[in-house]
Amino acid sequence: xxxxxxxxxxxxxxxxxxxxxxxxxxxxxxxxxxxxxxxxxxxxxxxxxxxxxxxxxxxxxxxxxxxxxxxxxxxxxxxxxxxxxxxxxxxxxxxxxxxxxxxxxxxxxxxxxxxxxxxxxxxxxxxxxxxxxxxxxxxxxxxxxxxxxx
Amino acid sequence: xxxxxxxxxxxxxxxxxxxxxxxxxxxxxxxxxxxxxxxxxxxxxxxxxxxxxxxxxxxxxxxxxxxx
Numbered sequence: 001x002x003x004x005x006x007x008x009x010x011x012x013x014x015x016x017x018x019x020x021x022x023x024x025x026x027x028x029x030x031x032x033x034x035x036x037x038x039x040x041x042x043x044x045x046x047x048x049x050x051x052x053x054x055x056x057x058x059x060x061x062x063x064x065x066x067x068x069x070x071x072x073x074x075x076x077x078x079x080x081x082x083x084x085x086x087x088x089x090x091x092x093x094x095x096x097x098x099x100x101x102x103x104x105x106x107x108x109x110x111x112x113x114x115x116x117x118x119x120x121x122x123x124x125x126x127x128x129x130x131x132x133x134x135x136x137x138x139x140x141x142x143x144x145x146x147x148x149x150x
Numbered sequence: 151x152x153x154x155x156x157x158x159x160x161x162x163x164x165x166x167x168x169x170x171x172x173x174x175x176x177x178x179x180x181x182x183x184x185x186x187x188x189x190x191x192x193x194x195x196x197x198x199x200x201x202x203x204x205x206x207x208x209x210x211x212x213x214x215x216x217x218x
Contacts, residue, residue, distance in 0.1 A: 019215035034215065043214045050207040054184055057200045062188035069182045069208035076208040089215045096183070 003031035003110045010088075010106040016099055018074070020088040021047065022110055030084075030110065047087035051078050066103075068096050079103045084110060180205055 003022045011017055011033055021032040023044040032040035054067050066079040075094050078087045086107045090099060180196040182204040194201035 039214065039217075043211065046207065046211045046214050050204065050211060053203055053207055054182070057184065057192070057194070057204075059192055060186070060188070060190065062186040062190060064184055065187050066185045067183065069204050071180050071205055071209050071212065073209060074212045076211045087211070089212050092179075 006106045006109045007031045007033055009109075010102055014099065014102040016090045016094045017088045017102070018090055019043070020086060020103075020106075022084065022086050022107075023048065025083045025085065043087070047076070047078055048085070050076065050087075051080065051085065054078075066100060068100075075099075077103055079107055081107050086110070182208070 007020050007022060010020060019033050021034070021040055021043045022030040024030065027041075027044055027048050029037070029040045029044045032043065034040045034043060050069065051064070051067070055064050058064075064080070067077070069076045070092075072092070074092055075090045075096075076087065077090065077096075077099050078085060079100065081104075084107060086103050088099065088103055180201070182194040182201045184192040184194070186192070192200075194204065196202075196205065
């Protein structure tokens with residue numbers, strides 16, 4: 001699914017989410033609920049900075065996958081899956097579990113579009129390999145000659 | 151006269167106590183919850199070094215979404 005469509009569905013499903021942005025690990029914005037591009041870029045940069053700062057607070061070897069920062073003005077949610085990141089803001093006292101669930105669902109619908117493009121060549125290769133096999137099988141004689149009785 | 155001054159002081163004192171209580175409640179609500187791949191979670195409350203770093207960044211993110 002298109003990232004913009006995924007965000008449109010997200011804001012339609014979740015009334016708690018006020019703004020959201022999808023971006024990659026380089027900070028490139030894929031989609032945003034904010035109309036203009038400069039604001040979306042700024043939001044992605046700020047959310048990326050928050051994620052990077054949280055990454056530095058390490059307790060073990062395990063990677064940080066999601067975070068919620070609750071402030072007096074509202075909450076910020078960030079969920080990361082591979083290289084794709086989704087960040088969203090809500091009002092005060094949101095239902096964190098529901099917001100995380102909605103963000104993960106949105107991220108799942110966005111992710112295949114990015115990964116299928118990378119996977120396609122491999123799939124195509126596989127297909128050509130199997131068709132080549134079929135071709136060689138077709139070239140083989142259909143019936144085996146029986147050894148002569150003599 | 152003395153009664154009204156005492157009442158006025160009482161009201162001002164109550165308002166200050168209420169404001170301090172609300173301020174404390176808001177400060178207590180502020181926190182950062184970090185979730186890791188292995189299922190572990192770290193909650194940083196306001197005042198801890200990690201939260202002190204994350205909270206201003208989060209406020210900045212919220213402000214960016216609300217600015218027109």
